[in-house]
Amino acid sequence: MDAISKASKSATLTIGNESWDLPVMAGTIGPDVIDIGKLYGQTGMFTYDPGFTSTASCESQITYIDGDAGVLLYRGYPIEQLAENGDFLETCYLLLYGELPTAAQKADFDFRVTRHTMVHEQMSRFFHGFRRDAHPMAVMVASVGALSAFYHDSTDISDPQQRMIASIRMIAKMPTLAAMAYKYTIGQPFVYPQNDLDYASNFLRMCFSVPCETYKANPVLARAIDRIFTLHADHEQNASTSTVRLAGSSGANPFACIAAGIACLWGPAHGGANEAALKMLGEIGSVDRIPEFIKRAKDKNDPFRLMGFGHRVYKNYDPRAKIMQKTCHEVLGELGIKDDPLLDIAVELERIALQDEYFVDRKLYPNIDFYSGITLRALGFPTSMFTVLFAVARTVGWIGQWKEMIEDPGQRIGRPRQLYTGATERDYVPIARRK
Numbered sequence: 001m002d003a004i005s006k007a008s009k010s011a012t013l014t015i016g017n018e019s020w021d022l023p024v025m026a027g028t029i030g031p032d033v034i035d036i037g038k039l040y041g042q043t044g045m046f047t048y049d050p051g052f053t054s055t056a057s058c059e060s061q062i063t064y065i066d067g068d069a070g071v072l073l074y075r076g077y078p079i080e081q082l083a084e085n086g087d088f089l090e091t092c093y094l095l096l097y098g099e100l101p102t103a104a105q106k107a108d109f110d111f112r113v114t115r116h117t118m119v120h121e122q123m124s125r126f127f128h129g130f131r132r133d134a135h136p137m138a139v140m141v142a143s144v145g146a147l148s149a150f151y152h153d154s155t156d157i158s159d160p161q162q163r164m165i166a167s168i169r170m171i172a173k174m175p176t177l178a179a180m181a182y183k184y185t186i187g188q189p190f191v192y193p194q195n196d197l198d199y200a201s202n203f204l205r206m207c208f209s210v211p212c213e214t215y216k217a218n219p220v221l222a223r224a225i226d227r228i229f230t231l232h233a234d235h236e237q238n239a240s241t242s243t244v245r246l247a248g249s250s251g252a253n254p255f256a257c258i259a260a261g262i263a264c265l266w267g268p269a270h271g272g273a274n275e276a277a278l279k280m281l282g283e284i285g286s287v288d289r290i291p292e293f294i295k296r297a298k299d300k301n302d303p304f305r306l307m308g309f310g311h312r313v314y315k316n317y318d319p320r321a322k323i324m325q326k327t328c329h330e331v332l333g334e335l336g337i338k339d340d341p342l343l344d345i346a347v348e349l350e351r352i353a354l355q356d357e358y359f360v361d362r363k364l365y366p367n368i369d370f371y372s373g374i375t376l377r378a379l380g381f382p383t384s385m386f387t388v389l390f391a392v393a394r395t396v397g398w399i400g401q402w403k404e405m406i407e408d409p410g411q412r413i414g415r416p417r418q419l420y421t422g423a424t425e426r427d428y429v430p431i432a433r434r435k
Contacts (some may be wrong), residue, residue, distance in 0.1 A: 001158075004210075007243065010022060010023055010024055011024055013019060013039075013043070015045075018043075019035075019350065020039075020042050020043060022034050022035060022036060022039070022389065023035040023411035027059075029066075030064060030066070031263045033036070033056045034429065037154050039375075040417075046417040046418075048418070048419050052242075052416075057237055057245070057414075058237065058245060058405065058408075059243060059400065059408070059410075060236075060237070060404060061075070061098070061404070062074070062075065062234060062236075062397075062400055062401060062404060063075075063095075063234045063235065063236045063397070064076075064236070065235070065236050067311070067313040067314045067315050067316065068315050068316060069316060070316030070317050070319050071313055071319065071320065072319050073240065074091060074094055074095060074096065074233065074234060074296070075094050075098055075099070076395075077094065078319070079230075079319055079320060080319055080322070080323060081229065083096070083227050083228055083230045083231055083320075083323045083409050086100075086230070087120045087198070087199070087200075087226050087234070088199055088200065088229040088230050088393075089106070089110055089113060089199050089229070090106060091229075091230045091233050091353065091396070092109070092113075092171055092307060092314070092396040093105065093109045094402050095234055095396050095397060095400040096167060096399070096403070097231060104276045107221075108130070109118050110199075112115065113171055113199070114195045115154040115172075115312045116168055116172035116173060117172045117173065117175070117176055117194070117202065118173075118176065118192065119147075119150075119173050119177060119180075119277045120150040120151075120175050122150065122175075123143065123146070123150065124180070124190055125179075126143065126146060127139070127143070127180060127181075127184050127190075128184075129254060129325040130142075130184065132184070132185065132187065133185070134184075134185065135384055135386075136178070136185055136385055136388045137262065137265075137387050137388060137391075138183040138184060139181040139184065139185075139226075140177060140178065140181055140262050140391055141259055141262050141266070143177050143181070143257060143265050144170075144174070144177065144258055144262055145255060145256055145259035147170075147173070147255040148253045148255040148256055148432055149251060151166070151169060151255070153165070154169060154254075155210075155252065155253040155254070155255070156252060157248075157253065157324070157406055158287070163254070163403055163406065164337075165167055165169065165401045166253075166254040166255070166399075167254070167400075167403060168352035168397050170254070170255070170258055170399055171395060171399065174391070174392045174395045175193075175199070175203040175206065175392050176193055176206060177204060178203070178385075178388045178391070178392050179191065179207045180206075180208050180317065181388060182381075182388070183206075183207070185326050185384070188207070188210060189210075189211060191205065191206045191207075191209050191210075191211075191291035192206075192396075193206060197217070197228065198222065199226065199229075200216035200217075200220040200223070200225040200226035200229065201219075201285050201333050202221040203392070204217045204218075204221065204222055204225060204371070204379075204390060205217055205223060207380075207381075208380060209387060213248040218334065220330060220331070220334040221331060221335075221379055222335065223330075224327050224331045224375060225378065225379070225389075226256065226331060227327050227329070228324075228372060228375070228376075228389065228393065228394065229393040230393075231324060231368060231393075232368075232390055232393035232394055233393055233394065233395070234394070234400065235391055235394075235397065236313075236396025237401075238270070238395065239264050239265075239267070239269075239270050240261040240262075240264040240265040240270060240271070240398070241261065241394075241397060241398060241401050242404050243260050243261050243263075243264040244257045244258065244260060244261040244398045244401060244416070245369065245402065245405050246414040247260040247261075248402045248405055248406060249389040249405065249411065249412065249413045250257070250413055250414075251413075254399070254402060257398070257402055258395060258398050258399070260385070261391075261394070261398045263390045265283075265390060265391055265394065266385060266387060271386075271387040271391070272387050273307065273308070273367075273369040273391045274308075274368075274369035274372045274376070274386050274390075275373060275383045275386045275387065276307040276308075276369075276374035277307040277308030277369045277370050277373050278342070278377060278383060278386075279307075279383070280306065281342045281345050281346060281349075281373075281374070282342065284345050285341075285345075286341060286345070287341075287344050287345055287348050290345065290348055290349060290352070292307075294352060294356070297406050298358055302398055306317050306327045306349070306353075306364070307351075307369070308366060308367060308369045308370030308371075309353055309364040309366055309375075310362070310363065310364040310365065310367065311367045311368065314365070314367065315363045316363065316365065317366075318365065318366070318368050320368040321365070321366050321367050321368050321370060321371065323370050324368050324370075324371040324372050324375065325350075325366075326373040327371075327375060328343070328372075328374055328375045328378075331375050331379060332374075332378055337378060337379055340374070340378070342374055342377075342387035343374055346370060346371065348372060349366075349370075349402070350366050353365065354364060354366075356421075372386075373386060376389065
């Protein structure tokens with residue numbers, strides 16, 4: 001990569017009477033970073049950074065976030081422009097190849113993705129090994145990992161052609177697997193993909209059609225799903241993306257790496273936030289009870305927390321939330337849902353959060369999860385499927401980040417260090433002499 005450069009300045013670390021000069025590196029935008037790669041060799045010390053909140057774990061040219069300004073860029077393009085003007089597969093092309101496609105490149109990419117949407121027929125038998133009440137995310141972790149058992153011809157990570165085939169396959173097959181997981185849990189037959197449909201319409205058809213009836217995806221709802229996928233396509237070095245990179249650094253095959261990312265995404269602190277926000281709105285129950293819950297949220301001794309407000313990275317309004325709010329209203333309007341109690345609560349909570357001194361001072365602005373849960377519920381998805389849809393969208397980001405890492409000549413296997421606070425060396429005592 002050539003985007004990163006050594007800055008003219010350096011940082012000096014002084015411990016006692018000794019000092020060391022550490023190189024400072026500058027990217028194209030964003031804060032400079034101090035290169036501590038040789039710190040242990042020079043000083044015999046590690047840095048301590050739980051959660052890696054002040055540590056750049058890699059160099060990347062894919063996604064940039066300015067949390068203070070509320071900015072999210074994919075390859076330099078603002079997320080608002082991509083979500084409003086393009087479609088998800090165009091965003092996939094951008095994340096994978098670095099540039100927006102020409103009309104001919106877009107048509108070719110759409111064709112390649114569409115022709116890989118089916119999964120191996122034996123995969124359907126694999127699904128029948130799960131209990132009917134299995135959580136769809138459990139099914140996704142297993143089935144995506146199992147793809148490596150069905151597609152041996154795209155697991156050689158040293159072959160650029162195989163890496164690209166694996167990338168296309170996962171973008172194409174993830175909606176099919178997600179729809180199969182949903183159908184399996186509700187006891188309906190699997191629906192095969194239909195290649196004359198666009199990506200989002202095809203996904204809705206696989207989820208909600210049945211063999212005995214004709215199904216035509218509503219274009220407004222399909223556009224909403226497409227926009228949701230675009231908004232969630234990548235988000236820099238978050239927990240699941242870092243998991244994919246860490247797994248990939250060992251040389252694991254791409255299907256296993258993405259399965260690892262899905263497992264991490266399953267955590268309620270990461271991919272389950274929209275489900276938690278919806279449950280919170282249900283707990284509040286009505287607009288009349290909002291003051292009661294606002295008071296509880298401000299009480300340090302009350303365990304209640306307002307879900308869907310604030311963000312680990314964004315200290316301003318989440319740029320994705322504005323688009324998600326608009327999309328939510330479009331879906332509810334198209335479906336004729338004029339008086340949705342949860343939406344009424346959400347709108348009033350947002351109004352309060354943007355005006356109340358407590359929220360403003362702490363920069364607790366509504367984030368994307370605040371509205372996406374309501375939208376997905378209106379589309380007909382149960383809460384157990386919310387994180388699955390997140391995984392479908394984020395697959396391209398994971399793949400793009402994995403591919404970038406594999407092609408980075410400076411890539412090394414991940415090996416975080418630790419601050420050890422356990423017992424010092426001691427001798428083994430035979431069990432008969434232990435007290």
